[in-house]
Amino acid sequence: MLCFKDVSKHFRKGSEVVLALEGVSLDVPKGALATVRGPSGSGKTTLINLAAGLMRPTSGSVVVGDTALQEMGPAARAALRARRIAVVFQLFHLVPYLTALENVLLPTLAHADKDAGERARELIAALGIEHRASHLPDELSAGERQRCALARALLNRPDLILADEPTGNLDPDSAERVLKTLSRCREDGATVLLVTHQPAEAVKPDLEFVLADGKLQ
Secondary structure, three states, X not given: OEEEEEEEEEEXXXXXXXXXXXXXXXXXXXXXXXXXXXXXXXXXXHHHHHHOOOOOOOEEEEEEOOEEHHHOOHHHHHHHHHHHEEEXXXXXXXXXXXXXXXXXXXXXXXXXXXXXXXXXXXXXXHOOOHHHOOOOHHHOOHHHHHHHHHHHHHOOOOOEEEEEOOOOOOOHHHHHHHHHHHHHHHHOOOEEEEEOOOOHHHHOOOEEEEEEOOEEO
């Protein structure tokens, strides 16, 4: 479902070239849950952004399903994200003047779905924020905003879920809710790539990857 083949990503910072990823190859089959671990600056967020098609690799290939992302233009990659790929960022990107429920329903602006309202309520209930559905983002805690962003990402039943530290701002009970929700998505056939510091016994991944200095260990 998700395949990196000898992927490198370099950034230029002034006269310096920063090697964010170097020669990374990995394969996450359909329906698997994989974790990515590593210290700060090891390239984890860059890997998520490449898998989402938010940036192109300097070299190598990134394939989602049978689609090579580096061969697509920005509009085509955006359309693919809207249809098949969910990205959960460390920054929540909620619309400040919409309620939590309205933020979760935002994906329906691109793809109308008569069942979206019911699914949105099911997701926010599963994530423990149903009592905050009518609140604006600045009335929510950081953990509640994080779970709202996750519910929005999952609304359209994506094939691939890319989550960058989705439990980072959460208490243990809320983190468990998030991990259970992602596990249910996997059981329903979604592929999940999860950047996390949660212990393996809590996540129960099918695959584990470790990054250090932009390289898989």
